[in-house]
Amino acid sequence: MIYELFLILPMMLIVLGALMLMLLSHREAPLNRNMLSVLILALAFGLTLSRLGEAHSVFVFEAIFGRSFIVDSFSTLFDLMILGGAMLTLLINHDYFKSRHYFDGDFFALVLFAVFGMMALSHAHELISAFISLEIASLSIYALVGYNSDNPKSREAMMKYVVLGSLAGALFMLGLALIYGATGSTELGAIAAHIAAHPQDAHTMLIIGGFFVMVTLFFKIGAVPFHAWVVDVYHGAPLPVTMLMASTFKIALFAVILRIYLGDFAALGDFWSLPLQILCVLTLIGGSFLALSQSNIKRMLAGSSVVHAGYMLIALNAITLGNFNASESILFYLMSYFISSVGAFGILSFLAAHEHKQLTFEDFKGFGYSHPYLAAMMSIFMLSLAGFPSTIGFLGKFYIFTGAIEAGQIALAALGIFVAFVSIFYYFRLIATMYFYDTPKTEQHFGFDTTTVLILLMAILSIWGGIGTALLPYLPTPDALIELSRHAITSLD
Amino acid sequence: MDTVLSWIIFMPLLGMALGGVLRASLNLLRLLAFGSSLLVLALALALAWHFDADAGMQFVMIAPWIKSYGVTYYVGVDAFSLILVLIIALLMPLLYLYMYREARHGYWYLMMALQTGVMGAALSLDLMLFYLFWETMLLPVFIMIGRYGSNNHPFYAMKLLVMTVFGSMAMLLSILYMGYGFYAEHGFWSFALSDLAQDSHGALVAAGFLLAFAIKIPLPLFHTWMAGSYGSAPTPAVVIMSSVMAKLGAYGLWRFGFSLFEGSLHHFEPYLIALALFGLLFFALHAVMERDLRRMFAYSSGSHLSLIALGIMIQNHYGLSGALYLIATHALASAGIFLMIGLIFARVRTLEIAQLGGIAQSAPKFAFFFAFFALCIAGVPGTGGFVAELLIIIGAFEYGLATGVLAATTILAAILFIFWMLQRVLFGPQSRQTEGFVDLGAREVAMLAPLVLLLLLSGIAPNLFTPLFEPSLALMLGGRP
Numbered sequence: 018m019i020y021e022l023f024l025i026l027p028m029m030l031i032v033l034g035a036l037m038l039m040l041l042s043h044r045e046a047p048l049n050r051n052m053l054s055v056l057i058l059a060l061a062f063g064l065t066l067s068r069l070g071e072a073h074s075v076f077v078f079e080a081i082f083g084r085s086f087i088v089d090s091f092s093t094l095f096d097l098m099i100l101g102g103a104m105l106t107l108l109i110n111h112d113y114f115k116s117r118h119y120f121d122g123d124f125f126a127l128v129l130f131a132v133f134g135m136m137a138l139s140h141a142h143e144l145i146s147a148f149i150s151l152e153i154a155s156l157s158i159y160a161l162v163g164y165n166s167d168n169p170k171s172r173e174a175m176m177k178y179v180v181l182g183s184l185a186g187a188l189f190m191l192g193l194a195l196i197y198g199a200t201g202s203t204e205l206g207a208i209a210a211h212i213a214a215h216p217q218d219a220h221t222m223l224i225i226g227g228f229f230v231m232v233t234l235f236f237k238i239g240a241v242p243f244h245a246w247v248v249d250v251y252h253g254a255p256l257p258v259t260m261l262m263a264s265t266f267k268i269a270l271f272a273v274i275l276r277i278y279l280g281d282f283a284a285l286g287d288f289w290s291l292p293l294q295i296l297c298v299l300t301l302i303g304g305s306f307l308a309l310s311q312s313n314i315k316r317m318l319a320g321s322s323v324v325h326a327g328y329m330l331i332a333l334n335a336i337t338l339g340n341f342n343a344s345e346s347i348l349f350y351l352m353s354y355f356i357s358s359v360g361a362f363g364i365l366s367f368l369a370a371h372e373h374k375q376l377t378f379e380d381f382k383g384f385g386y387s388h389p390y391l392a393a394m395m396s397i398f399m400l401s402l403a404g405f406p407s408t409i410g411f412l413g414k415f416y417i418f419t420g421a422i423e424a425g426q427i428a429l430a431a432l433g434i435f436v437a438f439v440s441i442f443y444y445f446r447l448i449a450t451m452y453f454y455d456t457p458k459t460e461q462h463f464g465f466d467t468t469t470v471l472i473l474l475m476a477i478l479s480i481w482g483g484i485g486t487a488l489l490p491y492l493p494t495p496d497a498l499i500e501l502s503r504h505a506i507t508s509l510d
Numbered sequence: 511m512d513t514v515l516s517w518i519i520f521m522p523l524l525g526m527a528l529g530g531v532l533r534a535s536l537n538l539l540r541l542l543a544f545g546s547s548l549l550v551l552a553l554a555l556a557l558a559w560h561f562d563a564d565a566g567m568q569f570v571m572i573a574p575w576i577k578s579y580g581v582t583y584y585v586g587v588d589a590f591s592l593i594l595v596l597i598i599a600l601l602m603p604l605l606y607l608y609m610y611r612e613a614r615h616g617y618w619y620l621m622m623a624l625q626t627g628v629m630g631a632a633l634s635l636d637l638m639l640f641y642l643f644w645e646t647m648l649l650p651v652f653i654m655i656g657r658y659g660s661n662n663h664p665f666y667a668m669k670l671l672v673m674t675v676f677g678s679m680a681m682l683l684s685i686l687y688m689g690y691g692f693y694a695e696h697g698f699w700s701f702a703l704s705d706l707a708q709d710s711h712g713a714l715v716a717a718g719f720l721l722a723f724a725i726k727i728p729l730p731l732f733h734t735w736m737a738g739s740y741g742s743a744p745t746p747a748v749v750i751m752s753s754v755m756a757k758l759g760a761y762g763l764w765r766f767g768f769s770l771f772e773g774s775l776h777h778f779e780p781y782l783i784a785l786a787l788f789g790l791l792f793f794a795l796h797a798v799m800e801r802d803l804r805r806m807f808a809y810s811s812g813s814h815l816s817l818i819a820l821g822i823m824i825q826n827h828y829g830l831s832g833a834l835y836l837i838a839t840h841a842l843a844s845a846g847i848f849l850m851i852g853l854i855f856a857r858v859r860t861l862e863i864a865q866l867g868g869i870a871q872s873a874p875k876f877a878f879f880f881a882f883f884a885l886c887i888a889g890v891p892g893t894g895g896f897v898a899e900l901l902i903i904i905g906a907f908e909y910g911l912a913t914g915v916l917a918a919t920t921i922l923a924a925i926l927f928i929f930w931m932l933q934r935v936l937f938g939p940q941s942r943q944t945e946g947f948v949d950l951g952a953r954e955v956a957m958l959a960p961l962v963l964l965l966l967l968s969g970i971a972p973n974l975f976t977p978l979f980e981p982s983l984a985l986m987l988g989g990r991p
Contacts, residue, residue: 405649406642412576415638415686419579422690431683438679445652445671453656453664484642496577 021077024068024088027061027096028136034058035129042122051114054125055107058132062100068093069501074508076142084204085143089508094348094501095139095272102265102355103132109363109475110257111467112370117255119165127164131157131261135269139276144193144203144230147273151189154269155182155237158262162254174253181246185236192229199223205280212284224288230277231289237270238326240296241303248307251319256366259315263322263362264355271329271351275344278336279506286337293334297429300327301436308443314376317443318361321402324436325354331433332417335424341506343424346416348502353413353482357401360475364395367468381447383456390462392451394476401479403444404437409482416499512571515585518553518595519629522546522602526622539618540610546622547602550629554599561592564981567635572702575639579689580699584636589979593834594632594761597841598625598754600960605746607957608849617658620650621746628754632761637685637701644722644762645678647755651747659742666738673735677722684718688770707769713778716771719762720778726759727815729782730789737796740808745852748804752811752848753841760818760837767822768986782823783909787916789816794923798930803861804851806931807844810887813924814840820917821902824909827987832901834979839886839894839968846883846961850876853954858943863931868940873949877936879958886965888928889921894968 022029034057038050074089076082107128114120134154141147159182163175197203199222200211212220236243251259282289304323311317329350335343365376368391374380385392401410414437421430463469482498525546529539562568570586587595602625609617627647634640648671656667688706693699695709724732740748767775793813800806814836821833853876854869855861870877886893889900899921907914940947950958968975 400649406638406645415579418683419686419690422686423693427687430686434679434683438676441675442668442672445668448653449656449664449668452653453667499578 021075024075025077025086027064027100028133028140030057030061030064031129031133031136035126035133038122038126038129042126044122050122050125051107051111051120054129055104057129058100058104058107062097062104065093065096065100069097077140082146083143084206085146086137086140087142088140091276091505091508092139092272094505095268096136098268098352098355099132099135099139099265102268102359103128103261105359105471105475106257106260106265109359109468109471110260110366113256113366113468116370117165119167120255124161124164127157127161128257128261130154131161131266135266135272138269139272141273142205142276144196144205148186148189148193151233151237151273152186154266155186158258158266161258161261162250164258165255168253170253171255172253174250177246177253178250181236185233185243188229188236189233192226192231192233195222195226195229199226205277208282209280209284212282217285217287220285220288224285227282227285227289228292231274234270234274235296238267238274238329239323240326240330241299241323244300244303244307244323247323248311248316248319251322252313252316256315256362256369259319260359260362260366263318264358267322267326268351268355271347274333275336275347278333279341279344286339289337290334293330293337294426294429297327297330297334298432300324300330301432305436305439308440311443312377312379314378314381314447315365317447318358318365321440321443322358324440325350325358325402327436328414328417328433331421331426331429334429335420335426338424338426340420340424343417343420344506345499345502346413346420348505349416349499350413352498353401353409353479356475356478356482357398357408357410360472360479361395361398361402363468363472363475364391364398367391367463367472370468371463378447378450381450382454383458384450385452387456387458387461388463389460391472394472395451396448397476397479399444399448401483403440405441407480407483409479411483512569514553514557515569515571515587515633518550518557518599519585519626519633521550521553522622522625522629526619526626529619529622534615536613536615539615540606543606543618543622544603547599547606547625550625551599551603554595557587558592558596558978561587561589561978563589563978566982566985570635575636578699579701581638581701582636583639584702585630585633585639586635587633589982590761590764590834591632593838593979594754594757595629597757597838598629598632600964601749601753601841601845604845604849604957604960605749607953608852609746610953614658617654617744617746620654624650624654624750628750628758631758635703637688637703637706639701641678641682641685644681644758645675647758648674651743651751651755654747655739655743658744659747660744661742662738663742666735666742670735670739673725673732674722677725677732680718681722682718684715687715687718703766703769710773711770713774716767716774716778719766719771720782723759723762724785726762727756727819728759728812729785729816729819730792730812731785733789733793733812736812737800737805737808740811741802741805745848745855748808748848748852749845752808753845756811756815757818757837757841760815760822760833763819764822764833779823779825783820783913786816786820786823787913787920789813790820790917790920791923794920794927798923798927801863803854803863803866803931803935804848806863806927807847807851807887810924810927811840811844814844814887817899817902817917817921820913821905824905824913825987826905826908827983828901828908829905830983830987831976831979832898832903832905834983835894835901835968835972835975836898838975839898839965842961842965842968843883843886843893843895846879846958846965847887849957850880850883853950857948860943863934865941865943866935867938867944868936869944869947870936871940872944872947875950875955876947879950879955879962881932881936882962882965884928884932886969888924892966892969894965894972896969897972 076084077086131154137150159179165171200208239247308320332343332347401408404410404414418430525542529542567586573583575581575583630643652671793809797806797809818833821829886895889895903918906917
């Protein structure tokens with residue numbers, strides 16, 4: 018009992034912190050709410066970190082919740098990624114929060130609620146609780162997207178996201194009902210047992226239900242053809258929220274996708290494979306077109322996030338074909354994408370905080386001369402996102418493509434590599450814009466503060482993750498990350 | 511002694527990092543660049559001194575990098591890579607001498623990064639490591655063209671990047687596929703060249719590599735980036751592209767073609783030879799028609815690289831040793847000529863041949879050096895270029911009469927455009943631009959003299975150099991003639 022309480026303590030901390038922030042939100046006296054929420058997240062992070070490496074698999078409060086919430090090494094790693102991601106997102110936007118008036122106490126309470134929903138998502142072992150967690154996270158994010166209510170773009174983005182997101186949520190419910198009808202349970206273990214006990218061709222309703230569930234999840238990660246909202250919402254939302262959605266929320270979604278695919282639906286891999294391949298091809302190609310056609314950096318990054326989802330779908334497809342090793346590559350890719358995209362968005366938010374730019378490609382002309390250090394770091398992030406070797410993004414792609422080839426999907430791997438080649442164009446376009454044009458502006462230097470130090474840290478991580486070798490003792494290497502992921506996956510079997 | 515290659519690779523990067531951390535002033539930066547390049551030169555010479563021509567791969571260093579996929583940091587040197595190492599190590603200080611007055615800090619940083627990139631590509635024996643250096647060496651060139659170039663440079667920088675990355679992505683796919691094939695066969699992952707060479711690989715896998723090298727060299731049909739990029743790049747970048755990076759393409763053809771694709775290369779052999787012969791003539795004709803001096807020598811460089819590719823693909827003793835010899839001498843000669851073209855541009859601000867002329871009247875030293883390098887490229891007896899071309903032509907005749915005749919006659923085209931160019935640039939009446947053309951200064955002579963000496967030496971006494979690679983060639987060709 019006490020032990021189980023201890024296991025869910027991080028989640029409780031987040032909820033309590035969110036409630037506290039809400040109660041404090043109308044306090045007159047100045048209060049650094051950003052730092053307060055970071056502190057709460059850090060506490061939860063520390064608690065979770067102490068459990069890293071333990072391979073337990075406990076259903077918490079089984080008497081009350083049934084088998085709907087699980088704590089295992091898989092969820093522990095995802096908790097760490099989500100908490101760390103949210104923490105970094107808040108910290109790196111430190112300057113941005115100060116520069117905008119509309120970030121009041123409620124904002125941070127909502128962020129914490131969203132984080133709670135994401136964590137619960139990674140623990141969910143039952144479809145209804147998964148749905149509830151998903152909606153907790155989504156509802157908070159709907160509100161966050163429209164938070165800058167003075168900006169019509171932000172309002173439009175929220176409206177778009179709410180309408181489409183609710184529709185997607187309804188599909189989840191429909192799928193869930195079908196699955197329940199077919200198997201008599203919504204608990205993942207029971208569904209898996211049902212699949213195992215019946216012949217392969219007796220699962221029509223279950224498969225249709227599973228498709229509906231998947232549609233919702235793919236909608237949330239922005240896979241084509243469910244991507245219509247991505248660019249507008251990412252663009253309209255305040256930068257910190259965009260970062261949260263692009264990186265942390267995606268991590269949480271892949272937690273539940275992986276749990277479903279590696280868990281109960283694994284036996285039906287053959288049925289998923291073909292639709293997933295089609296989705297994969299569409300996402301990779303559609304996302305590339307989306308990213309190629311943008312003139313605003315934020316929109317370009319939004320479009321390219323679709324492509325990155327596509328890379329992870331390649332690995333997901335390898336999983337359905339029986340190469341369970343590919344799940345490690347998804348975890349690694351999530352981390353690598355997180356590091357480079359948070360860095361890139363961080364620079365955007367830093368600039369938006371200090372210079373109030375529109376952040377189009379035009380604005381970055383001569384950036385390499387007016388801001389040499391920021392430009393160098395931006396180049397590193399672009400290289401990493403493009404998967405240029407010697408950055409962490411390359412290793413992420415390396416694992417994914419190797420996994421696909423291992424699963425016999427050479428054509429998909431080739432398409433992935435081709436799309437990576439196309440991505441060179443739009444990422445290098447920014448590098449070219451930064452360095453190839455003169456600027457009348459003089460060189461500007463910024464001191465070290467929270468934001469710049471964190472951007473620097475992300476840049477170092479991007480490089481270290483790409484070339485860090487086993488040569489230097491006592492320092493974690495990309496190998497260690499992959500080991501960690503491997504350990505996490507073991508608890509799913 | 512194990513780490514000497516790593517020092518050679520990473521010394522410039524160290525200099526660059528030091529400069530960045532210290533926020534180096536221009537003088538310090540220059541000192542770092544010269545210091546690192548001279549140290550590398552000293553190490554490379556020591557390496558050549560201790561090199562054992564009969565021993566194959568030497569000074570090997572292996573360290574784990576990505577354990578879960580068996581990727582290693584694996585470097586080593588044999589006769590062929592030694593030639594490239596020496597060329598790079600020699601050229602870099604000369605290039606720094608050329609850009610001595612350069613005040614833009616970024617330029618120096620990029621050059622140091624570039625040296626690490628090309629050196630790493632020449633020395634790595636693990637395919638993933640090779641791919642890493644192969645891609646990263648492109649970046650400094652990309653920024654140098656885009657930033658410091660001329661004539662629509664952002665466009666050509668992007669074109670160069672997109673085309674070469676396309677080739678290397680194809681190579682990446684092949685590498686991954688081979689790595690998986692090795693894993694499926696042997697049960698553990700490895701990307702080391704020596705491991706992968708145990709298996710035989712199909713023609714499609716070879717095609718991925720060939721595409722990367724064909725674009726980098728470039729062979730005709732894959733060359734459309736070349737003239738534009740050469741034409742708009744700043745001089746040091748042109749020298750590196752023509753003398754080092756293009757040679758690295760030929761090196762890749764050799765290194766991987768003969769170890770990994772021994773069998774499947776035969777599929778491509780006739781096509782590649784035809785392409786190389788076509789390239790010889792095609793590029794030479796382009797050079798004849800070209801009005802811009804730098805673009806003309808870009809095409810001339812393409813023509814000679816086709817000759818190198820021909821020498822490699824005919825796969826007999828004469829062809830291969832001729833190709834090796836031509837790689838070295840052409841690297842030196844084209845470095846010389848592109849440096850001098852840079853000097854012309856700095857003096858008269860134009861490279862249009864029609865606006866030049868009569869340089870020899872006011873600048874005799876300049877004319878001597880320029881003519882020497884040009885003749886060396888044309889392969890006039892007494893220069894290293896002659897020896898190399900002769901060897902390849904003999905090899906081509908040995909391969910087949912038609913090939914030999916075609917190779918021998920098309921080489922004459924080089925004579926045509928070189929002599930015509932010399933007449934129009936150096937002699938005749940002076941134009942408005944070339945009036946009072948300033949002759950070479952001491953620094954410029956110091957920069958060009960080592961190249962001239964080496965080229966003369968290699969032309970008059972080839973026996974000084976051939977023992978370096980003859981044993982490896984004999985070993986490689988085994989029973990073949």
